[in-house]
Amino acid sequence: MSEIVTAILKHNDLPWQYAEYADNKVYTVDLETDMRKVWVNATIHTDIPRIRAGKLSAQFWACFVRCNSQYKDAVRQSLIQLDTIKKFVKRYPNTFEFVTTAQGILDAFSAGKVASLVGLEGGHSIDSSLSNLRMFYDLGVRYMTVTHSCNTPWADNWTVDKDKNPEHNGLTEFGKKVILEMNRLGMFIDLSHVSKKTMLDSLEVSRAPVMYKRKWRGCHDHIDHIKNLIGVDFVAIGADYDGVPTLPVGLEDVSTYPSLFAELVERGWTKEQLQKLAGKNLIRAFKKVEEI
Template sequence: MNIINRHNDLPWALYREYDNQIDELNLNENIEHLGWSFACHTDIPRLRQGLVGAQFWAAWVNCTKQYKDAPRQCFDQVDVILRFVEKYDQTFQLVTTADGINTAFDDGKIGSMIGLEGGHCIDNSLATLRMFYNLGVRYMTLTHSCNTPWADNWKVDVDNSTVGGPVHGGLTDFGKKVVLEMNRLGMLVDISHVSRQSMIDTLQTTKAPIIFSHSSAFAYCNHYRNVQDDVLQLTKENRGVVMVNFYSHYVNCAPNLQEGDGNLTQVADHIDYIKDLIGVDFVGIGADYDGVDVLPEGLADVSTYPELFAELVRRGWSDDEMEKLAGLNLIRVFKEVEDVSFN
């Protein structure tokens, strides 16, 4: 079984720790001992141990760069992904299509796809969006944890939020144009990080299935980065997929708060919750490795995916169900997004 993880922030770690000087790090070695400022979850030996067959690498820059040089810095992060995929071409293979994922599997490579984490990267420009697509970007998260001039982020749903509540009331007219242009291009629309109303507006606007690249179930853990039940139902109607995040704060909170950072069984509970509510065809994995500083016990790094699947086996999941969770659901959505772009 090949596991497709929809969100990994190794590119940001390369920027943060090495200023994108990729030759200063050997990903062919286990690097968990390096003692980065936080995280150190990903390298080639642990990806192989974790049975990772494909990976969306996130190109992200801080929201403080919005209205400044966010597009240039986001292009830098796309560049570093392209460079490390090329450097380690015996392991990684750049993928820009759904069929390309299966080709990478057949070649014994880890299919490497690019996701743009935050609409602030395009600086209100559809032309910039198109340039990112031309470089290989195949999903964009509409916001990060800040509003753009055309979409509200999740923090507007939090009482006493520092952003002062809803600014746009979801997506603006231009925000809807962004979604439709992504449909036209064949770029997956990611609505992790956005506000509840932005989620609903996107689901009512898009002509193609959406993804939540790294979000969990709100009913199980009441954090506004997670997805509420009615939005989960809309996602089923849309034929999209929710990729469960492993970040402790999105996994382990009321009404199911446990001591410490939580544990692997809670992540399985989120997966089961989504499966039971809307079906196994609409859930996947979006771990957020190298983008978070605390993880549940049992899911310390990219080598631990098999432990999660072993837990699901204990819960009675079938092989077919686990294959859908592992990657077939994402491939199906990717193909349907491509089909919309062709019409």
């Protein structure tokens, strides 16, 4: 079975907020201000002052479009979201650096910048095309969520377990080709929203580490549970900031990561264990994905 990286380095849906509240117009918004005062009709968890307060050093930005774009314009919408990410990263060169490799994360950290990576949040974004998958990789995408909250023509999502009505009984043969192509390219396989059978099929097929993200709810307990169950080497942090409507008291935005680590110190975590959680596990797994 493939090594599992539970959670991942700080997934964030700020690009979706640009789509919702600024029509993807990056240069009309000043991310160096308190965004809670800019998009007053939204609950915004991310801006540059709070990123710095949270001591954030690397970020997977989510490239997400709704499931209702499937069979229509999912690829076009996803490219717009990716363009938005690249624009706001480029607009703030003293804060962000676009990276696509494990070494790139380390280099950005050494330069005092936030390493900015991209994850494609839903297999519907490739429109059942390996060519599209390869193009997204060439544009910088380094993980793809196999499904979001809808089936693709090649994989079942998590809701089929609840409804007990699978469409494909996991991955189709084409779905297995998608997993193998992601392995060949060097992309993480994100199993956050898949059915149990899709997860098992993906683990069986994949030759590289995969990721499975959990939400913030009860995050301290989730982190401890995973550490106690399979070891500290297999846990990292995934928050889904700006992609969820509610958050725990004390962890309301990206500025609060130090509070999370302070709590783990109180629970007996060592400096070495916290370093693994903060990024070393992700770097190790990323290098393994690149080797494949």
